Amino acid sequence: MSNSILAFESIEKSFFGVRVLKDITLGVPRGKLLGLVGENGAGKSTLMNLMGGVHAPDRGQMLLDGKPYAPRTPSNANAAGIAFIHQELNLFTNLSIAENIFIDGFPRLRWLPMLNRGHMRARTKQFLDAVELHVSPDTLVEKLSPGERQLAEIAKALSFDARIIIFDEPTTSLTARETERLFRLIERLRGDGASIIYISHILPDVIRLADEIAVLRDGELVAHGRKDEFSIHRMIALMVGRAIEQLYPPRRAAPTATPVLEVRGVAQRGIVEDINFTLYKGEILGVFGLMGSGRSELARILFGLDDHACGELLVDGKPYARPSARRSIDAGMAFVTENRRDEGLLMDISIAENIGLVALPHYAAATVAGVKESRYFDQIAGIAESLAIKSGDIRQQAVKTLSGGNQQKAVIGKWLLDKPAVLIIDEPTRGVDVGAKYEIYSIINDLAAQGTGVLFISSELEELLGVCDRILVMSNGEIQATFARAEFDKERILRAAFRENGS
């Protein structure tokens, strides 16, 4: 490990008495890219937070260029040349790119207590050119797309001569083209001598980019070596601690021919147009589309969160006008939105109260009557158990302390106290690790086997192919094509999504 720019030596860290890092010894190779993988809660983020000066290790030390390195604050870490490109980006959206880049120390005019804006602009321009982001330095960050914001953040890293750049799930909110551009930039940064740590659940990306790969499981380093020692299968087996035979659980029941949700001519100008389809009892119907294809917008309209101008909805054969969330729920619909943090969960509230929120009115005689708590909490505990949510006391523990996969299970759990007739589920496996993905597919399978019609929206075609009975392909707010399981063909589906089917 002599050629490590940064070395962890016997690092230990505990939170609330739980050991999250156990005796980690790992070197970050100089001028190379280290891929860091592991399930949610394996300790990746904690390890990076130690580097970034957010936490201090309980035991062990870090060496930077062979010298002890003990950052106390994130700015210590920046000064040492370590930059962190976060999952949730850390820019001030109300400021310009240039202001963001110089936020830690604005250059001043020599004789006046004023900012040297000319200098700021010129320097920022250089950094933006380096990351190939061709916008003005004065552009407000809020005007940038997620991909461009990421580039701006990398430009900021360049501004303090970062020698180690950490990317934590950088592609979750990027389009395919932006991702490609990011990868080229990462490769160029490495070519220029930067050392890079790349954290991701998307294993093919890690294989593609990395020189070395390290796998964490339950706070331990279970493998570290050159890229060619790893295959995707081996990485998964190492992460989960067992070999996963299948990525998708087998279906237990076939769909019926009884319609449960009929959508006829639903349209809203500029968002979706002329949507017609039928969802059957026990069916898992996939909706595939690229970002901006209208897939999530359609889900919101069907559930009554957004308006639609015309069209008809039938649930269980009964027409259903003027939808609203409450009426949809009463009609037997359930909706797991793509944004579990902002729309799925009450982060500061207990796991139990989160799961109970939707069905709550059914546990009291009236809105201002006492909730029948023993029955309420018993049934919630039953749901948490059947979903195998890994937690302590669900009535005490806040849902925000759960890992991503377990949070997602809690969001799904909200809809299971009253068995739904229709489940609309949008990107349920985004930011979720391999093991939890399998469990979520199994939950969806079980619901379908019990007769729920599932509308499964995803931008990951693989999982739709693995789980669904039929797939609708959306593009530009319209349904372009429908594929039954027998005619699943990755290429044809992608072509439909890109509207390259002659139309």
Place this chain on the structure above:
Amino acid sequence: MMEAKVNEPDRAAARTQRVATSGGGSAARRVFRKLLLSQYFVLYLSIIYFLVLWPFIPRIASPQNLGNIFSNMWPLLAVAIGQTFVLIIAGIDLSQPAIMALASVIGASIMTTQLDPVLFEKSPLWGVVFTEAGGPLAGNFVAVPVAIFAMLLVGVLIGWFNGTAVARLKMPPFMVTLVGMMFFSALAIYLVKSENIIHLPESYVLLGQGQISFIPYSFFIVGALAIAAQWLLSRTVLGRWFYAVGVNVRTATVSGVPVVRVIVIAYILSGVFATIGSVFYSARLAAGRPTLGATLLLDVVGATVIGGTSLFGGKGKIMWTVFGVLFFVLLDNSLNLLNLSYFWVQIVKGSVILLAAALDVARTRLLAKG
């Protein structure tokens, strides 16, 4: 970094040593920590404040003064309970003092038995609602219940207006209720041309001044309401919805919580509880006063927040508000006993509140660390 280097080789040894040498001190620290983290923190703070002042102002512990503190708590608590509801849903109600003033004036206009024409001739209500012989129900035995009903109606209507503007029109609660405060307090002053309406029925005055032995009526009524409010918040569907809306309104919407209704109800409750406070305050004064509550806004919001209810919503308990109110009443009382001028009272009060807020921040940070 130097220090880290020195300790590095035998950090474990150093740790055991530290534990061994500081056994006595750490017990005291643990007690202090426990005190700080307790949800009775503000109660303890009030008790400590009282005990510290006792040697300096012996009068503070006289039976008469204790009685004063005790009876001063309940009207303020009524108003603060209303504020607690809106803070929990991540709102704020600055119009409470104006609601109190308007309710006080309207209630008094209905039941007063005699008015001085010199003072009230110019009032827009002269000859319409009241005359020299008092209000429309002067001397009638239903005057008091009808007047109180009218006062509550004022609270409901203004609360409904605030809630609707916030929930349906998505206006910021700070703006809506600030404007409400200006509008309705000016209206109250305009209606009676700045004059207090006196000559209120005795049975009404008794509400504010009457006692059973040394316990004021307000204790029984507001105490019962506080228990009901806590029950509503912690045991009912509506209560859980309050917290859900306060923590994350988008999640609440998707989960089928009738968000608009919940917000409107919270503001109506705020208005109603402000009115209940108004009933006791104006009964104690034996007057309908157009500036009633004008100085109370800081006390109400301050007491509620110091109790531990969050300004950002989603967190709060009636019991906390009770402690916060106790602290404020005690503070006010002690400063009055010192015979300080109004300005000094305000300066000291502001400082103490700031200190309490700083302690609360420290406490929150400690809690987050676990």
